[in-house]
Amino acid sequence: MGKTIIEKIWDDHAVAEDGGQTILYIDRHLIHEVTTPQAFAGLKQAGRTVRRPEATLGVIDHNIPTIDQDKPIADPLAALQVETLRKNCAAHGIELFQIGDPRNGIVHVVGPEQGLTQPGMTIVCGDSHTATHGAFGALAFGIGSSEVEHVLATQTLLQKKPKTMRVQVEGSLNDSGGAITPKDVILALIGQIGVGGGVGYAIEYAGDVVRGFSVEGRMTLCNMSIEAGARAGLVAPDDKTVAYLKGRPHAPQGEDWEAAVAYWRSLPSDPDAAFDRTVTLEADALAPQVTWGTNPGMVTAVTGKVPDPNQESDPTKRATIENALEYMALSPNTPITSIAIDKVFIGSCTNGRIEDLREAARYAKGNRVASRVTALVVPGSGLIKRQAEAEGLDRIFNEAGFEWREPGCSMCLGMNPDILQPGERCASTSNRNFQGRQGRGGRTHLVSPAMAAAAAIAGHLIDIRGIEPAELD
Amino acid sequence: MEPIAIVKGIAVPLTRPDVDTDAIIPKQFLKSIERTGFGKNLFNDWRFVEGDPSRPNANFVLNQPRYQGAQILIAKGTFGIGSSREHAPWALTDYGFRCIVAAAFGDIFYNNSHKNELLLARIPADAVERLMAEVQEHEGCELTVDLPAQTVTSPAGLSISFDIPEDTKRRLLEGLDDIAITLRHQADIAAFEERRKSTHPWL
Numbered sequence: 001m002g003k004t005i006i007e008k009i010w011d012d013h014a015v016a017e018d019g020g021q022t023i024l025y026i027d028r029h030l031i032h033e034v035t036t037p038q039a040f041a042g043l044k045q046a047g048r049t050v051r052r053p054e055a056t057l058g059v060i061d062h063n064i065p066t067i068d069q070d071k072p073i074a075d076p077l078a079a080l081q082v083e084t085l086r087k088n089c090a091a092h093g094i095e096l097f098q099i100g101d102p103r104n105g106i107v108h109v110v111g112p113e114q115g116l117t118q119p120g121m122t123i124v125c126g127d128s129h130t131a132t133h134g135a136f137g138a139l140a141f142g143i144g145s146s147e148v149e150h151v152l153a154t155q156t157l158l159q160k161k162p163k164t165m166r167v168q169v170e171g172s173l174n175d176s177g178g179a180i181t182p183k184d185v186i187l188a189l190i191g192q193i194g195v196g197g198g199v200g201y202a203i204e205y206a207g208d209v210v211r212g213f214s215v216e217g218r219m220t221l222c223n224m225s226i227e228a229g230a231r232a233g234l235v236a237p238d239d240k241t242v243a244y245l246k247g248r249p250h251a252p253q254g255e256d257w258e259a260a261v262a263y264w265r266s267l268p269s270d271p272d273a274a275f276d277r278t279v280t281l282e283a284d285a286l287a288p289q290v291t292w293g294t295n296p297g298m299v300t301a302v303t304g305k306v307p308d309p310n311q312e313s314d315p316t317k318r319a320t321i322e323n324a325l326e327y328m329a330l331s332p333n334t335p336i337t338s339i340a341i342d343k344v345f346i347g348s349c350t351n352g353r354i355e356d357l358r359e360a361a362r363y364a365k366g367n368r369v370a371s372r373v374t375a376l377v378v379p380g381s382g383l384i385k386r387q388a389e390a391e392g393l394d395r396i397f398n399e400a401g402f403e404w405r406e407p408g409c410s411m412c413l414g415m416n417p418d419i420l421q422p423g424e425r426c427a428s429t430s431n432r433n434f435q436g437r438q439g440r441g442g443r444t445h446l447v448s449p450a451m452a453a454a455a456a457i458a459g460h461l462i463d464i465r466g467i468e469p470a471e472l473d
Numbered sequence: 474m475e476p477i478a479i480v481k482g483i484a485v486p487l488t489r490p491d492v493d494t495d496a497i498i499p500k501q502f503l504k505s506i507e508r509t510g511f512g513k514n515l516f517n518d519w520r521f522v523e524g525d526p527s528r529p530n531a532n533f534v535l536n537q538p539r540y541q542g543a544q545i546l547i548a549k550g551t552f553g554i555g556s557s558r559e560h561a562p563w564a565l566t567d568y569g570f571r572c573i574v575a576a577a578f579g580d581i582f583y584n585n586s587h588k589n590e591l592l593l594a595r596i597p598a599d600a601v602e603r604l605m606a607e608v609q610e611h612e613g614c615e616l617t618v619d620l621p622a623q624t625v626t627s628p629a630g631l632s633i634s635f636d637i638p639e640d641t642k643r644r645l646l647e648g649l650d651d652i653a654i655t656l657r658h659q660a661d662i663a664a665f666e667e668r669r670k671s672t673h674p675w676l
Binding site for chain 1: 488491493495496501504507518523524532551554557558562577578584588589611639644650655656658660661662666669673674675676
């Protein structure tokens with residue numbers, strides 16, 4: 001019987017077996033300031049060194065401010081964390097993109113942009129959204145700080161082989177005129193299988209809809225695998241993947257390029273490969289998705305209503321809806337489009353790439369952010385910021401009343417000064433609507449970039465299918 | 474790591490399902506560069522009114538006098554979903570928990586916990602309900618989680634088997650360090666790297 005792409009990559013990286021676990025070789029290790037200080041301290045305490053500093057790259061993204069990045073970080077704890085990463089990288093010979101270096105940005109945006117993310121690789125990072133890199137057909141997953149230490153010391157991880165799940169996205173989005181995005185597809189999937197539906201699995205996303213997505217769109221799709229419970233999610237490499245990588249700074253060159261591409265072409269799942277579970281998502285009927293509750297599985301179509309807990313017979317589920325509605329300050333049966341918002345956040349490793357910014361800009365162009373709304377646009381990296389500015393997107397956003405910021409994770413998790421105040425409601429292109437995620441007491445509605453931009457203009461959640469977006473120059 | 478064998482103690486029922494690691498330890502406490510000291514902020518936004526540590530929320534289960542000194546947490550749904558932050562198990566153990574009982578756990582949280590002397594016992598969802606009911610009914614109810622026997626037992630006579638991978642169990646019982654295990658395979662790793670230089674020269 002044939003192998004899935006997940007099994008192919010796994011088998012290619014199995015160094016040895018030990019007590020029922022595999023010692024899995026790691027090709028690429030990405031690190032950032034928040035989840036590594038304890039790992040480097042542990043390494044030092046045990047008298048160990050970094051096995052392959054050249055396979056490791058550091059970025060500074062989670063807690064940096066998105067204004068005045070040329071000035072020292074005012075928060076002493078954040079500054080110490082960043083300084084600790086600088087010292088650790090210097091001490092171990094690890095390359096670190098500094099604040100202000102245009103190559104710096106959100107770790108899951110930087111890896112692909114630099115060509116560090118390649119098909120068939122194993123990639124890890126102390127961050128749960130590492131599955132983003134799966135868009136290239138890499139097995140990429142988030143790890144904790146102890147595992148970061150493990151990879152630093154050994155360039156491997158002790159892992160159990162995940163079960164395999166194929167998510168087949170059927171139908172077509174051609175009739176949606178671009179209104180239905182990868183963000184809507186992944187939110188709908190999480191709504192369908194639940195936040196625990198993928199626990200124990202690595203997912204392969206397949207089907208014509210997925211093939212039709214750009215590489216950036218596939219990154220959005222894979223990014224939120226963890227929100228369905230799966231540590232890893234990937235898309236088999238194809239011509240789009242190869243074209244995206246060609247000429248990137250760390251992509252293979254010359255003869256290596258030909259050899260690499262030949263290898264990449266061998267990775268897709270064999271036709272007779274068996275998955276432990278297959279899930280089908282029908283794309284034809286999809287509307288733009290909006291979360292109404294306090295986890296990403298609490299999601300509905302923009303044409304829908306806030307659910308009514310009284311319609312739920314299971315007492316635990318009913319209590320969960322009641323809790324979520326209380327936190328979100330929403331009444332049952334409220335139409336989604338009548339929910340007014342205070343803030344808009346466009347950015348993050350989910351939706352902070354150039355295509356996301358272009359989509360948002362089409363709905364911002366020539367309009368004005370509603371008077372009660374504050375809207376932030378945070379590019380995923382310095383290079384994306386530069387490209388957006390070259391395309392005039394910054395001017396479109398500024399003229400429409402959006403704040404054009406410097407790159408970082410920003411309000412996705414609010415470790416920097418970009419946070420919601422208690423009670424504030426946000427339409428956000430990020431990945432988590434957990435209680436307090438964007439700021440204690442803050443209320444998050446997850447949406448696509450176009451939906452977020454349109455909500456900023458309208459002052460409330462709105463169905464973009466009723467709006468004619470502008471053309472960009 | 475210290476070996477774990479049997480955890481016996483007061484159990485706290487956390488009825489909210491699908492608790493995420495953002496709730497376990499909110500992001501404003503992730504700026505520390507230490508592994509310790511997170512217990513005081515465990516479940517911060519639920520435990521304290523307006524997140525203010527001087528104002529305990531009397532309604533939150535951890536603040537009820539009958540559950541003080543608890544070592545076991547029982548939770549519904551999938552516990553520990555979301556962010557990879559190892560600060561979550563650090564906060565749970567720093568507070569005093571030694572075991573979490575739930576029907577399912579987030580994958581990253583699961584791995585992180587077992588590297589931090591926090592035992593996770595996976596039991597069927599209906600058994601979670603029964604245990605929770607007994608704990609809620611009887612003040613001072615102490616459960617026993619027995620790793621060698623892989624059981625959770627209660628004073629009223631419930632005895633529930635839990636599932637744990639054999640190798641994870643062994644490492645917990647023996648207090649083994651993963652990195653030390655892996656470093657026994659240094660020669661294998663070196664040989665693998667050497668082999669890959671010829672098969673995948675671009676890496």
